[in-house]
Amino acid sequence: MQRSLDARQGECGALSCSAMPYEPQSIEARWQDFWRQRETFRAERDPAKPKYYVLDMFPYPSGAGLHVGHPKGYIATDVLARYKRMRGYDVLHPMGWDAFGLPAEQYAIETGVHPRETTRRNIATFKRQIESLGLSYDWSREIDTTDPGYYRWTQWIFQRLFERDLAYQAEVPVNWCPALGTVLANEEVIDGKSERGGHPVVRMPMKQWMLRITAYADRLLEDLEELDWPEPIKKMQRDWIGRxxxxxxxxxxxxxxxxxxxxxxxxxxxxxxxxxxxxxxxxxxxxxxxxxxxxxxxxxxxxxxxxxxxxxxxxxxxxxxxxxxxxxxxxxxxxxxxxxxxxxxxxxxxxxxxxxxxxxxxxxxxxxxxxxxxxxxxxxxxxxxxxxxxxxxxxxxxxxxxxxxxxxxxxxxxxxxxxxxxxxxxxxTRLRDWLFSRQRYWGEPFPVLHLEDGTVKLVPERDLPVRLPELDDFRPSGDQRTPLERATAWMETVDPETGQKARRDRNTMPQWAGSCWYFLRFVDPHNETEPWSRECEQSWMPVDLYVGGAEHAVLHLLYARFWHKFLYDLGLVSTKEPFRKLVNQGMILGSSWRYYDDNVTDDPAARPRVLSFRDVRAEEERIVAADDGRELKARWVAPDRVRLVEGRTLHPTLDIELEEVIEKMSKSRGNVVNPDTIIAQYGADSMRLYEMFLGPLDKEAPWTTEGIHGVHRFLQRVWRLFVDDDLPGEPARPLSEEHGPDTQERLSAETIHGVSEDLEALRFNTAIAKLMVFARDATKEAPLSRRSGEAFVKLLAPLAPHLAEELWQKLGHTESIAYAAWPLADPALLASTTMTLAVQINGKRRDEIQVPADADDDTVRSAALAAENVRRHLAGRQPRKVIVVPGRLVNVVL
RNA sequence: GCCCGGGUGGCGAAAUGGUAGACGCGGGCGACUUAAAAUCGCCUGGCCUCAGGCCUUGCAGGUUCGAGUCCUGCCCCGGGCACCA
CATH class of the missing domain: 3.90.740.10 (Valyl/Leucyl/Isoleucyl-tRNA synthetase, editing domain)
Structure with missing residues (x-):
């Protein structure tokens, strides 16, 4: 970088030197506003173009907000969505909220705030955090499963299931969870405890709504074959069905x-x-x-x-x-x-x-x-x-x-x-019918009426949705009465068709109901006369890429497939399977530091004995003191509170050494990292790039705050490649309109080729590595040509969209880069004129030779035998055999 | 117990059976600076008798001209299932 050191010095005399060359904070907010105002990512369908539907498992908006682990999958799908747009696809990339469910209700019980209110607040937080990452969702299609305009259609699908005898009531032994005051599906019970909260579950008979998923067992099994899903997930589904x-x-x-x-x-x-x-x-x-x-x-x-x-x-x-x-x-x-x-x-x-x-x-x-x-x-x-x-x-x-x-x-x-x-x-089959009712408040009401003579009939379609009644007290009753039974005025109604007295159903649907079909609502979210139109369904379905956590292997993914097959039988959808390709993103892990004390009961008045991890041993499931064998409990210290003394990591106040533990981020461990902090410090583009650079998408990876420096430095380097911040008023470094030197053009072609291949295969980490190589080497011999520079900005755009938009604009473009045509590598440049071959002797690398790219085997062979170090090893002997691997290497066998 | 993944530098990781360790973090040296930060350049698996050589991808074998990659046996870590008849 021999560029104008003089100019820098001159500048320092007049102005402050502390001006940040690359300021993501201002750039990013501006482009996020731009995208929002222009509705840049509004999905439109042009039948002449191919379509790409890329979907995230929509989140349950919890009260805690996002930590850096959550958006990993969202970033990955966003990179792909942006890449596909530039490749000329019509991309459907929506987001919504799976907002019915137990946690909101548990919170409501604890605080007295209505779940509708906490849900609204949580959604606002989630949405703000998600938007701050610059994700290219079509927000005009936002869905909230608790919106009556949405659950109306959840109820409508339930009615179709009821008509086909796939929804029925039965007195069955159920998993009753006294602490939650509800029954749970088999899938929600793990080791005899509730999946949510870990409360004990007992078996008892109760009259419940059931869905006849067993009728679809064979097809759920067979059709796994055609899916591009991770093999372990398919295996888990096969085992769960258990034919x-x-x-x-x-x-x-x-x-x-x-x-x-x-x-x-x-x-x-x-x-x-x-x-x-x-x-x-x-x-x-x-x-x-x-x-x-x-x-x-x-x-x-x-x-x-x-x-x-x-x-x-x-x-x-x-x-x-x-x-x-x-x-x-x-x-x-x-x-x-x-x-x-x-x-x-x-x-x-x-x-x-x-x-x-x-x-x-x-x-x-x-x-x-x-x-x-x-x-x-x-x-x-x-x-x-x-x-x-x-x-x-x-x-x-x-x-x-x-x-x-x-x-x-x-x-x-x-x-x-x-x-x-x-x-x-x-x-x-091991699979049993799906227990579909819950004795809770915050869920979809069943759209049925129980008449006095015991018959059950559907609420007429024109009366949908059956809205949740207003309640002040959401608590489970402790006996088997449900919260809805407290809304007596709501419960007691009349059959609008016969005028008979009727009772509404006292149960609500389980959390999984809304997520069984949300991917279908996204194709036509504002339709008020049907759940989706045939036309929209046919133009967008199936989902081409579905990204989410592996924890949904047998719950959501099996239920959604079941509903989809049922809708297929009704002729409402045109594909047998909803999700063509599935990828499970690996978790991002946090680190925290551990020690132990003997205050096993968490008595606040205790003066516990405190031990380092070095003074304990594991005894079956418990941890005990190494000396006297007393039982101990683990305690956690957040990474920002530990003291580093002479290479040892110590407790903030006590003189005991701590043990680093790297595991799933959770509040109780104090190892969560909030994306807001990271974005404020480094910007969304750095955050996006870092999460993609950590390693393969499907592998878990530990978060380290030092690691982000690397990608941030890379973005700064990219900035300086295009912007001379020492020359105020110069929007951009002038790029050469000529072709760059051969090496630069070739590097550009290789980068285009490599990054394209990597993005297609979801290898974001190696794509970023190739961009880094370009940024490092492109200007070694000569300034960047416009051709190579613009291609590079486009390659960067899916990964670091804010910076790419900013640079694209500085390069004189007035349109968003979001739909700029993806660059193509010149094949002539990919094939080089000379090549470097390694020369091995008995399989060990000893030397290398330069030969023309089109050299025949004989030429290569004699060049190899003439190489200096090869001659030394041969010492006059004749090789027994010479193996020439075209384009790769030569192996001389003695 | 059974079924999947996975073991590669100090760390995150790359590598169609063909130059192991790309890229990044961390570390070292240097440039710039009164200084620091930032930035830039170079070095960075281990060892030796150091223009060279030896060793090195969990361990032990095998196939091959050539193995991180394929095969056999074992060890360790992570995940899933678990009296499923």
Missing amino acids: SEGAEVRFPVADHEDLTIEIFTTRPDTLFGATYMVLAPEHPLVSRITTDEQRAAVSEYVQATNRRSERARMADGKRKTGVATGAFAVHPVTGARLPIWIADYVVAGYGTGAIMAVPGHDERDFEFAQTFDLPIVHVVDVAGQELPTTGDGTSVNSGFLDGLPSAEARRRMIAWLEAEGRGRGRVT
Whole structure:
């Protein structure tokens, strides 16, 4: 940079030297206003152009606002949206709010502020933060799931489900969470606790709305094949659906002519090895078949099972427990009497809640049989292995199956069962119908009326939406009454068609309802006569790229696919699947510092003993003091409060060394970084660039505030490439209208080529690296040519849009760069005239040679053998073999 | 236990079976400065007998002219599922 040091000195005499050369704060606000006022990103559909629908999983606007981890996916989709626009696509890039749900309501209960109010405030904060990143959303399509104009159509879709018998009410055992005062879907229960809040959940029967997602199980499974989704996510969905093939077999109960036990097995070939039966403790037949002698023991076991949470059951490990019912079943083939047991290793919710136990070929049955001294029979021979064997082999001791390989034996047994009327081939799924009602306030009301005669009918379409009633008290009642039942005037109504007295439904829909179809509303958000028009749907759907967190693998993504398939069957959408390509962005991690104390109960009056991480050890799940073994609790120190003393990291006031822990950002750890602070200091473009530069999009990465310096320096360098801030009044450095030197033109072509490829593949980190190389090297030999300079600004535009707009304007353009045509690399420049080849000897790099790009193998070979260091290694010997890899290297084998 | 990812400099990371460590952080040296910051330039995996050479992508083998990349076995970390019949 030999440019005018003299000018700089001259300037310093007259003016302050502290003027910032590149001031993102003023640039960014100006361009954000520009985009807003011009509606630059309003999506319009021109049928002559290809379309690109790029979508973020819309956020739940929580009270805490965004931290730097949230926008990573939004930035990535924004880069792609901007890139695709410049590539000539019509881009649909919308944003909205998934605003119904528990946290707003929990907050309302704590503070007394209406959820509508907190939701409004939270949305305002989220929107301000998102806008400050310069994301190119079409805000005219903003959606809020709590808006009656939106949930009207959520209710409308529910009505269509009801009409097709895909929504029904049933008395089912549900996951009741007393602390939240609601039931939860299976997907919302993790380890026997609620996904939100970690409260205990108990199973109990209740009348609930259900959606028949099981009717779509096969299609949800099959159509995964055609999706460009991460393999682990597809796998999780397959596992969740849990399809397995096998047979249903009916075992008559001895001495109860009217009773049969129905079981499901994937191994009908082992039927001859069944030596006893097991029912889940909750199985409906238990009380009917239990003999008087066993009744006391059985009921005690059933109660004990109910009391123990699933967590406690798991903590017990694999120890088998159970009680005999005293009853017997009749083996459908041999007629043998098999004792019927109950045991909690058979779960009520899977299959039929009953099994035939084949201890010879099932590890669980084997353990149980050993524990209770039940007979074990060998019916499948697997290459001399000892029992229990669970793999395929050859049937033995199995009557008409003897000698058959397992697969054939299965077919033969199913045929026999069907011929004898004792069973049939069957496929089961682990997936169960979706429990769709919640006993909460902040959700969509069900658009139905319960008439006095018990019938349920739909609210007429013209009366939609059924609005949420106003309530002052949102609390769950503690019993099973719901908040809506307090709105008595709202609950008691009349059927507008018959004039009969009617009650509204007391439940609301779960949080997932609104997100099942929001991507469809985005294509036609202001339509008041239908949820979306056919025309809009066909011009934008499906979503071409969907980016969001992996935590939605089996919740939102499965539910949304289910609704979409249903809408497809109705002819309302034209694609079987809503999301063609899915990418999970990796989390951004924060760092905090840890120590321990013995105030395990968080007693504020305690004077705890404080320990460094060096003085503790892990004992199973707990952390204890290394010396006296007392139990400890982890404490956290935010990174800005630690003291660095002689290379050690210490507590702010105490003399103990802290341990750095890098994990998901959360309030409780004090490791959250607010994007507002980063943007105020470095600007949105630096923030965007940094998050994209950290590493591959789908990988998690730790946030470090030093790291952002690098990309900020890069943007400053870019600024100076175009703007001479030492010459006030000069809008831009004059760029040469001539072609630059060959090296510059070639670098430009390579950068265009490389950045384009990287953006297509979502490799933002390497795209940025290539831009950095250009900015570093382009002006080494000569000033930048206009041609290369403008191409570079365009390449930068998707990643750092504010700076690119500013430079584009300084280069004399009056239109936004947002729709400027993406540059194309001159292929002639990509092919260089000479090339540098590495020369290896026995696979080790020893020298390099320069040869013309079109040199033939012989020329390359002799050049390689003539290289100085090669001659030294050869020392007169003849190489055994010379391998020429065109364009790459030469390997001389001795 | 089972199923996925992943182990590369002090750190974040690059690398169609073909020059390992691009780019960035941090660090070092120098220029500019009264000074500092900012900026700019150079250096920065380890070791040695240093114009050269040896070692190096979790560990141990294998395939290949050539392996971070492919194969076999193992170790460690992260995630998902978990008595699923």
